[in-house]
Amino acid sequence: xxxxxxxxxxxxxxxxxxxxxxxxxxxxxxxxxxxxxxxxxxxxxxxxxxxxxxxxxxxxxxxxxxxxxxxxxxxxxxxxxxxxxxxxxxxxxxxxxxxxxxxxxxxxxxxxx
Amino acid sequence: xxxxxxxxxxxxxxxxxxxxxxxxxxxxxxxxxxxxxxxxxxxxxxxxxxxxxxxxxxxxxxxxxxxxxxxxxxxxxxxxxxxxxxxxxxxxxxxxxxxxxxxxxxxxxxxx
Numbered sequence: 479x480x481x482x483x484x485x486x487x488x489x490x491x492x493x494x495x496x497x498x499x500x501x502x503x504x505x506x507x508x509x510x511x512x513x514x515x516x517x518x519x520x521x522x523x524x525x526x527x528x529x530x531x532x533x534x535x536x537x538x539x540x541x542x543x544x545x546x547x548x549x550x551x552x553x554x555x556x557x558x559x560x561x562x563x564x565x566x567x568x569x570x571x572x573x574x575x576x577x578x579x580x581x582x583x584x585x586x587x588x589x590x591x
Numbered sequence: 592x593x594x595x596x597x598x599x600x601x602x603x604x605x606x607x608x609x610x611x612x613x614x615x616x617x618x619x620x621x622x623x624x625x626x627x628x629x630x631x632x633x634x635x636x637x638x639x640x641x642x643x644x645x646x647x648x649x650x651x652x653x654x655x656x657x658x659x660x661x662x663x664x665x666x667x668x669x670x671x672x673x674x675x676x677x678x679x680x681x682x683x684x685x686x687x688x689x690x691x692x693x694x695x696x697x698x699x700x701x702x703x
Binding site: 509511513519520521522523526528533534569571573576577578579580581582583584585 | 621622624626632633634635636639679681683687688689690691692693694695696
């Protein structure tokens, strides 16, 4: 069964460093998303991406964040200068069309020290 | 505004029993989706119900949607120990296509 894959599963980084989280969405899906879940809190929307551009972003998704689809399969989230409060589980998701089932990856646990 | 709040926050049942959890939301939606999460791991998609649907079934899962009350329920019948997880509803708001807003979840523990 097709699935969304994310790498790495766990990343530890020092405050101020740049990180890139990688995702391979389901191959025939056209809409891509990043969400995050701070430990013990709700899953929060970060950004949606379609047709090589951002469709919508939350107020969390500030200038420190960027997304890219560098090739036909990968979808990345970059955090330019990580802060302690960026520590969270980051989930990538994809859907075939808008307002359809969104399938999530297993997540990348980012720990900023 | 908050969207997709689950009730109860926690539920403890025995194997074989049914588990029911509810979700309330505030604004018009395109659809509502239910997810399961085991111990802070990935979110597993369970079922999607559209705003023009009232009930959907998938295996041991039954989801209802009442748009007039802005609420949904998830029923797991004949629960198993493997159903132990957190369950989340997520709403796809009518004014924001594709962006899901999650509730805080219901933590379900099924004891053998």
